[in-house]
Amino acid sequence: MPEPVRKKNKDGTIKSEIYWLRKKVPERFRAVVGRREVWRSLETDHFKTAQVRCNKLSLDLDKEWQDRLLASRSAAKKAAPTARSMTDFELSGLQRVVHEQGRDRIRNPPPGAKWGQGTHVRDEEENDEQREFDEQALDDFLSRTGYVLAEADRRRFLPMFVEAQRQVSVDLARAAMRQDYSESKAFDNNAPSLSARIDLHEAFEFYCDKAGIKGGANGPTAKRWRPKIAAFCVFVGHSDLCRMTRDDAYRWVDHLTEEGVAKKSIREVWIASLRAVTGFQIERLKFTGENPFARIRVRGVKGTNTSNKKGFTDVQATKILTATCAAFSHLTAPETRAARRWIPWICAYND
Missing domain, CATH: 1.10.150 (DNA polymerase; domain 1)
Structure with a gap:
């Protein structure tokens, strides 16, 4: 449990007699709290009273943060992806993704697979059962790839999806019967594949x-x-x-x-x-190109001036470096003594 503390001035003197709770925010709660630590006034200058209030307030904060975290996770689960309109260019690229994923079955066929048997090119007039099958296959594809289409775009894309699936069957049959694994020319005129797309x-x-x-x-x-x-x-x-x-x-x-x-x-x-x-x-290795927004210069804005950085005066520097040669308390750890003695000298040398 955290102990009640009093706020201090920069020179170490007590700023107020009122006690405060100073509590570090656990890593798992920082996203919902928005900070690394919090301060809360205990509204008393009596230590015993402050101690009781401090313990209670600390437990209350833990519970509040836990509730906020659970609520945040629950909201994230319920939040459905938002469908947005897609251009013809994007739908054309998405059709290429359907074909690419089908082609992967040629390169990594399941054990015992025999491609090319019963390949069927559908007629234009599909019955309800065939259409329901196509729509279910489209839903599976969209769910697997994470795309969310508006209803109008979904209707436009359905025949494109069916055609891509048909062409996959043609490619698989060609690979099985003639051992021809070359890339199909069916989608040469399509837009670039959306598989390489980053929203x-x-x-x-x-x-x-x-x-x-x-x-x-x-x-x-x-x-x-x-x-x-x-x-x-x-x-x-x-x-x-x-x-x-x-x-x-x-x-x-x-x-x-x-x-x-x-x-x-x-x-x-x-x-x-x-x-x-x-x-x-x-x-995170998700984008392999050069950052197009790096080193963009906005003319008319002064850059950060590093030539006028505040530093120590000669008198201050002398005082600090002289203090490093003073004798330390016998209670000071050897590592701390070494740090206090040599770090100022290292900084002064590098400067």
Whole structure:
């Protein structure tokens, strides 16, 4: 249990007679609490009373944080992915994914598989049973790959999905009967495969969840950055990080400047959010290209001046270094004595 403490001034003197609870937030609760430690006034200057209140308040905080964590997890489970409209370009790339996954069965066939037997090309007029089978197969594919289609896009994609499945059967039959494993030409004119696609919205939420951003997905930084990420996706017309370029980043800077956004804000918020999310994707080996938002220069903003860093005066430095030669208390550990003696000298030498 934490002990009641009194707040102190910088010089070590007592700031107030009132006791406080100073409690470290456990790692598992930091995302929902939004900080590493909390202070709570115990509203008394009597130590015994403060001790009782401190213990009770500490237990109450543990319970509150646990409840908030459970509520957060429950809400995350209930939150269904949001369907969004997909362009013809994206649906064409998704059709290629269907074919690619089918082709993987050629490279890694299940034991005893005999491809090519009973290959069937469906007629245009499908009966209800066939259509129900196709729709179930489409649902399985979408669930497996994590895509959520709006109903209109789902109806548009269903015949594309059926055609891709049919072409997979043709390829499997060709591989089985003629040992021909060459790539099919059926989808040469399709858009690039979405299997290499990284959704920037999803990448941002992944960054909030895994990168230790202050306050987590519901903290002030995430709330400030999330609309900036969404606005950039609207500006470029898509949310595929793999298709975003350095030119997009500079067009974005020019657009924001014309809109009257402060240049410092452009650099430290609008571009910084994109750079951080993409950098984390590179760190986790999910994005293999160069970060298109790195080293983007916003002209007219002064850089950080490192030439005028505050340092110690000669008198202060002399006093600190002289103190390292003083005798230490016999209660001081050898390691601590060594650190106090040599670290200031090492810093002074490196400086």
